[in-house]
Amino acid sequence: MEIKVYEHKTQYYETDKMGIIHHSNYIRWFEEARTDYMEQIGLRYDTMEAHGVGIPVLGISCQYKSMTRFGETVTIEVKGIQYNGIKMKLGYIIRDKKTQEIRCTGESQHCFLDEQGNPVSIKKSYHDWHAVFESMLEK
Numbered sequence: 001m002e003i004k005v006y007e008h009k010t011q012y013y014e015t016d017k018m019g020i021i022h023h024s025n026y027i028r029w030f031e032e033a034r035t036d037y038m039e040q041i042g043l044r045y046d047t048m049e050a051h052g053v054g055i056p057v058l059g060i061s062c063q064y065k066s067m068t069r070f071g072e073t074v075t076i077e078v079k080g081i082q083y084n085g086i087k088m089k090l091g092y093i094i095r096d097k098k099t100q101e102i103r104c105t106g107e108s109q110h111c112f113l114d115e116q117g118n119p120v121s122i123k124k125s126y127h128d129w130h131a132v133f134e135s136m137l138e139k
């Protein structure tokens with residue numbers, strides 16, 4: 001399965017007083033791209049939640065490489081880094097669409113929980129989902 005990179009056109013409200021994109025927006029862009037990525041691999045958040053499975057963020061890191069400004073379009077590549085059936089880690093690369101300059105890199109760690117907040121083993125309970133998550137690591 002070929003995963004398309006996510007594109008985001010920067011908005012004026014995302015800038016700070018210096019006219020550059022405020023650092024907090026990169027984390028939001030990670031989430032936008034992650035939601036799109038999950039949809040592309042066939043595991044939409046709303047579908048998983050309808051089955052009682054949530055995917056909270058356990059941790060997130062972000063390394064800023066260069067500034068992004070209002071009006072630019074960035075691409076956000078998402079890739080699976082780790083998955084063990086209970087937790088997963090995703091990686092992100094944000095690039096300027098025109099120049100391909102890296103603007104930011106990062107990672108997010110997640111787990112799978114039921115509606116009561118208890119860990120869910122995707123490997124044991126959702127075999128089809130497990131196969132999809134494992135396949136995302138082969139990319």
